[in-house]
Amino acid sequence: MTAALSAKGINKRFGSLVVAGDISFELPVGERCALIGPNGAGKTTLINLLTGMIEPDGGEIRLGGEDVTRMPPQQRVRRGLVRTFQINSLFPRLNPLEAVTLAVCERRGESRDFLSRLATKREAIEEAHDILKSLRIAHVCYRETRELAYGQQRLLEIALALATKPKVLLLDEPAAGVPKEDSGELFTVIDGLSRELTIFFIEHDMDVVFRFASRILVLVGGRLLLEGTPAEIAADERVREVYLGKAGHG
Amino acid sequence: MSLATPADIGPTEFLAARARWRPVEIVFWLAAITPYFIAADYLQLAGQILITGLFALSLDLILGYAGIVSLGHAAFFGLGAYATGIASKHGWGEPLTGLLIGGLVAGVVGFGASFIVARFRGLALIMITLGLDQIVAEAANSMGWLTGGADGLQGVKTWPILGLFRFDLYGVTAYWYALIVTFLFFLLVRRMVNSPFGLSLQGIRENSTRMLAIGARNHAHVRTVFTIAAFIAGVAGALLTETTETVSLETLSFQRSADVLVMLILGGVGQLYGGLVGALIYMVARDQFSDINPQYWYFWIGLLLVAVVVFLPNGIVGGVKKLGGLLGRRGT
Numbered sequence: 105m106t107a108a109l110s111a112k113g114i115n116k117r118f119g120s121l122v123v124a125g126d127i128s129f130e131l132p133v134g135e136r137c138a139l140i141g142p143n144g145a146g147k148t149t150l151i152n153l154l155t156g157m158i159e160p161d162g163g164e165i166r167l168g169g170e171d172v173t174r175m176p177p178q179q180r181v182r183r184g185l186v187r188t189f190q191i192n193s194l195f196p197r198l199n200p201l202e203a204v205t206l207a208v209c210e211r212r213g214e215s216r217d218f219l220s221r222l223a224t225k226r227e228a229i230e231e232a233h234d235i236l237k238s239l240r241i242a243h244v245c246y247r248e249t250r251e252l253a254y255g256q257q258r259l260l261e262i263a264l265a266l267a268t269k270p271k272v273l274l275l276d277e278p279a280a281g282v283p284k285e286d287s288g289e290l291f292t293v294i295d296g297l298s299r300e301l302t303i304f305f306i307e308h309d310m311d312v313v314f315r316f317a318s319r320i321l322v323l324v325g326g327r328l329l330l331e332g333t334p335a336e337i338a339a340d341e342r343v344r345e346v347y348l349g350k351a352g353h354g
Numbered sequence: 355m356s357l358a359t360p361a362d363i364g365p366t367e368f369l370a371a372r373a374r375w376r377p378v379e380i381v382f383w384l385a386a387i388t389p390y391f392i393a394a395d396y397l398q399l400a401g402q403i404l405i406t407g408l409f410a411l412s413l414d415l416i417l418g419y420a421g422i423v424s425l426g427h428a429a430f431f432g433l434g435a436y437a438t439g440i441a442s443k444h445g446w447g448e449p450l451t452g453l454l455i456g457g458l459v460a461g462v463v464g465f466g467a468s469f470i471v472a473r474f475r476g477l478a479l480i481m482i483t484l485g486l487d488q489i490v491a492e493a494a495n496s497m498g499w500l501t502g503g504a505d506g507l508q509g510v511k512t513w514p515i516l517g518l519f520r521f522d523l524y525g526v527t528a529y530w531y532a533l534i535v536t537f538l539f540f541l542l543v544r545r546m547v548n549s550p551f552g553l554s555l556q557g558i559r560e561n562s563t564r565m566l567a568i569g570a571r572n573h574a575h576v577r578t579v580f581t582i583a584a585f586i587a588g589v590a591g592a593l594l595t596e597t598t599e600t601v602s603l604e605t606l607s608f609q610r611s612a613d614v615l616v617m618l619i620l621g622g623v624g625q626l627y628g629g630l631v632g633a634l635i636y637m638v639a640r641d642q643f644s645d646i647n648p649q650y651w652y653f654w655i656g657l658l659l660v661a662v663v664v665f666l667p668n669g670i671v672g673g674v675k676k677l678g679g680l681l682g683r684r685g686t
Binding site: 155177178179181182186187189193194195196197198201202203205206207209210211214215216217218219220221222223225226228229230232233245246264265267268 | 550565
């Protein structure tokens, strides 16, 4: 079976600094894969490379078998490769219902319509509302985004991504800034998403990683140190060293 | 006035309610016809205010909704004014098709410019739009054989509307004509900002990077809205030509670009009525203050501008809305 997303030999340098060194991996459909590594390992950069926000110097990225390496970000999104942001990147003065409806309309090609009232797009609006319900933020969806609690904004990040009907979802620290006791709940919601959806997430909290990931990639200094099941990763001496800060960048 | 809670209103109904006409809007448009009955001496001014208001509305569409800052919007106003004037001078003074000519010429140039505009934001955009206006203004200045240059375009003759309504000295026909045209374009813009397209524009204004991350067609949206805004600005320019039967280089000037921005900010950016209210306040103030002191009237506009920006971030319309909201809450 074709992998949902695969990377082969991805390279990227900023000057002399290698931010991605020969990174290769495959994500089978439906996998919950965690990307871990110390600060500055290049985790967010890898997401930027995969989504096309940064162009790699070399290598190949395939989405469901199709080569998307040189494709602009918004076209990758329309093909099902979607990300969220570590730092909330939302529409402050729109309410969540408008924001998610906007994303649904863009996907359905209804956003070019400037002569119909928005309320005539009932299907799109209902779909948006259902997404908000599934993420448990429907009760605040008539309030402006900037008035929402931080945790609710994190969920809206995911809601916006889901509205594009992704095949592969890249979550950049979805629980960043959420109190530890609430991040478990947030991941329960994420874990409840469709099993056809492939999820690749960056997370620092090891408890959460071991609970929700079926596979883990460890990135250090722009290179994949190893990959394996949570049990394998937990037992690996090198990972412990990295997390204790003994391994350097070279 | 009470806003329903999520429990008792469905999402579609909620969004439908937001786009519904408010009583205050109906009052506003009823007020727009009162000059005919109570201030007949001021119909000339009222017509000018409506035309300028329509021009400001077209700026609001790009600035207030899509977040495109333009300091050169007069380019399209002036193009429309000249296109209609030149057609009229050469024998075609029919007013309705005249509006179309003005709108189309401005819209075509706007469409061309939109390919550049869509790729930039912020300061770069201000410079690009400013430069565009300078180019058009200088071109009009140097093509004296076509535009009349610094002397302005002479010999414009507007035919009666539908062959029935002749433009009179007191500006009665001009006033009604400007009112109806402005109202019709207002309806169009109102529908646009309440459409799925309008929502996408607001998304671009709020966070264009995030729009790309949800697969939105930012560039296409910007090109569309910029073209439509240029068309409407061109229609406003054409209206000015038809009602005054002359065109000067002033229609293309930087001063006009800056003035319309000032009016919109006074009235309120992204408030739909901001352009109309801003034009009203600005032009009445100019009329009154320049009676008192013809040289220094801009002092008062400057003072007003600073006061509004400091105390009313969403302009006068935003301030009135807020006040209405407070009163409404107290009333329930």
